[in-house]
Amino acid sequence: MNKQADVIIVGSGLAALQLAHHLHSTSHVIILTKTKIRQSNSYIAQGGIAAVIDKDDSVHSHVEDTLKAGRYHHFTEEVERLAGEGAAAVKELIAGGLGIDREADGQPSLGLEGAHSAKRIVHSGGDATGRHTVEHLLATLPANVEIIEGEMAYECLLSEDRSVCIGVKTKNKEGQIHHYWSSHVVLATGGIGAIYPATSNQPTMTGDGIAMAFRAGAEVTDMEFVQFHPTLLFKDGAARGLISEAVRGAGGVLVDENGVSLMEGVHPLRDLAPRHVTAYEIYKALARGTAVFLDIRRVQQFEKQFPTITALCKRNGVPISKGFLPVAPGSHFLMGGISVDSNGCTTVPGLYAVGEAAHSGVHGANRLASNSLLEGIVYGRRLAAFLNRHIPVKSRPADMFYYEKQLKSESAITLSKEELRARTMKAAGIIRTSECLQNHVSYLEKLGIQKWIESGLDELDRDAIEKIDMHINSYLISRAALLRQESRGAHIRTDFPVEEVDWCGKRIVQTKDQINIRGGQHERNPIRIHA
Template sequence: MHADVLIIGSGVAALQLAKKLRQDLNVIVLTKSTVRDGNSYLAQGGIAAAIGENDHPSKHYMDTLEAGRFHNDLDAVMALTSEAPSLIKSLFEDGCMFDMDSRGSMALGREGAHRENRIVHGGGDATGKTVIEFMLSKTSGNIRIIENIHVIDLLVNEEDGSCIGAKGKDAHGKVHRFYSAHVVLASGGCGQIYEYTSNAVTATGDGIALAYRAGAKIADMEFIQFHPTLLYKEGKALGLISEAVRGEGGRLITEDGEPVMEGIHQQEDLAPRHIVSQTIFNLLNEGKSVFLDITAIENFNSRFPTITAICEQSGVDISLGRIPVSPGSHFLMGGILTDLVGRSSIPGLYAIGEAACTGIHGANRLASNSLLEGLFFGKRLAEWINGQPLLTMANPLRSLEQGGEAPVSLPAIGEIKRRMMKNAGIIKTKEGLLKQLAWLKEIQIEKWIKASWDHLSPDEATRACMLIASYLVTVSALKRTESRGGHFREDFPAEKNEWLRKRVIHCLITEKDGKNEQIKAEVAT
């Protein structure tokens, strides 16, 4: 099957790209589940944009850098925050229904680490659903969405190393090849490699693993954001409690009613996520329980209908005014290294959304910058592709195939998640990371990286992707001997100037003699 543009993933970045591409281009969107089963659809909080009377993109810029602990790409952040107001305006004028205030203007909420009210939301706490449904309603005839295709490999031209397509399996195990001059990975992050997560079950690091196997550069995988407030009951994380709740007056307290964030940070409950998450994690380790006190929020049920439903389904009575919470993995700041258009280190391969490492988020994403980043890079990449000559691939060149014998079996998903949470979670140590790396080597991770996956079922391919993502996170966390943003090393608890804006970059390298395939991680500015 051929396409002018092949998009793997179906979140906000993917759909924005598809929507903005020229209508004479044949576009195929592949998604391993359904188009409504992903992190974008689940997003509660909103989209950040400096559209308030007292706000300005320069303020949004500085808040983004502060949250990212200045590990950000400055040019990328400036471009994003400057264009955010026009992106919101364009969506609104096209018919996307954002929530309005009593004056008839877009209602603006506030979340952690924002110094101004600048969060646009839809459906109360269903912004992702609002935006995705709007974009699906605007899908034109040149776009074909194919669900339940699990991509297991990228196709790489053996002559010049360019990406020329992808190989995937359908629900019946049949292999399909999709060829395209432009292959875009918009497959999301890898939150599901952890035991506690807010992420959709589809967020297993697939695009990152596929890009790494194909030889693309991967960066900043040590920077995992843990959201402070997941609904927590009987040792299980049951859903996200949006930061917007704290923005509306919710406060974190212990079972005795003591404020959790008082004296910890000047912004208290609206401190950056990594600080709040680490504080709650330490209290839970001491055997204490942490709750979100919502008694100060009027009309909670109507303002947060999604959260209300999650609590009701989980048997948590919000009329008591307390929601039990715990931190869990939420967002990946790293991913496939790209430029400011979305191009990866492999010609013909692009990455946008959470699968990409664009430099926008630095070491820790500012709340509600994720949907914004998807909108921004979806539009920017579309503009670039629209300006390229139409390339035909009637006779695709022979592609390189992964080879080698795979190990006999894969560990269960539950075991992968538990080990990552314990050894490479919110607070990391050299001892724990080395233990995790030893386990990954014991199950022959390097063979899984290089082996053919043609024989794997979708479930097995998912586990293989999770293991590769786990490996990249673990090695990166070992390399970075400091704490910054979402990366906290108990044995190196301070930021170090020598690490500022230095990245841990991974690339699978095949030596010229054809004998020695090596997995390398380098540190680069």
């Protein structure tokens, strides 16, 4: 099948839907998702949306909190724009019909989460903000948007000289290959959580969009910064789901198996310290053989405040009434991704990225709680405004690039997702060392990672393509983590335990051909805007 559209969006999370919502109603927009439209990280997001809508709050305060949490590894002007535009974007959603939680007097009920200095978290449905927001956008989606489910995008279609993206190639569950043509292809595929053994992400988050962009020649940046959420429900040796940071904002306390506070004396914000701090403390306790719990006895009306978490605990046989929820860290959010400018343009003309798949420079080395949904809302709207100025579609080049070599199915048969997850966690998990990282990079290179990057994937089934994408992302993360010889935010090296001034603002940028260190503390994203 061959189809053409004005804009093609790969992914179905909040950033994708916000983008589709704001594109011209005269444009033909196609949303492609490899599973179902509601199977996204956004849909299961328990946290809210961080936005300055309270008169006693300020954009300056939100910016400062973001910079502190991310250890000043940001494009500062992008953070200022995010916080500044965020309030208007959230108010627009509310005015458009998104129902938010309110106090008895009708004012927004604003929550507190880790590393925030003010109550500024907007919630909808308690701990179901993601689901409510996605449902609102789906219910109000314009008629010009076509949704195609069950098709996995796996390669960018490129011009013959590989200089311009002109579409995407997909594969359905039956193995049929489809071509979608457009001068504007947006990757909104989310993060890479599923390449780790324990994650808060959907199991489909295998980094497909990042691998697609990288193989197409786009730059990726900051891949070493992977955030681990401190509190995943941990039962029978496995992570069962996320326990929102809002629980600690409502009074939950991290304790060890003896009831001793884990965060007392560790950080001034104690249980609301930045995520890399709390995750590290829990990791060290578990490594000592000490179980860790979230003490929720002080949280008032827990079941009413957190119905989603309550249901999660009941499904897994964890009684809320006892007041102690067993927890462990798990991969949660990628601060790095496909390099984009302020509008969402990548380094490949015709290719764009938005949401967690993109590196916009707003999250630094460690994302501030509830800034992720905000990013999707703000950048989705901003990219739409940019694309609206460059539609209609230009005629696509007559000649297209074809891979000289196609990977055979036997190339991926020996690859195990479970083995890769274990190896990635050991090398590039919460704690990293030069030896483990180097061993993992060498292991991936011996497997033939460079060959996979430069070969076509037409002859592989979807599971095999996911394996290839997971290995590519593991390689990108590990290579960058090996090169960054310091500890900063979510990147913790035991052999380089100090946050180095000389590394502040320096970014590790990777392409198919090279890896290099770029920039300094105040550098703006250098990508040239293209139409």
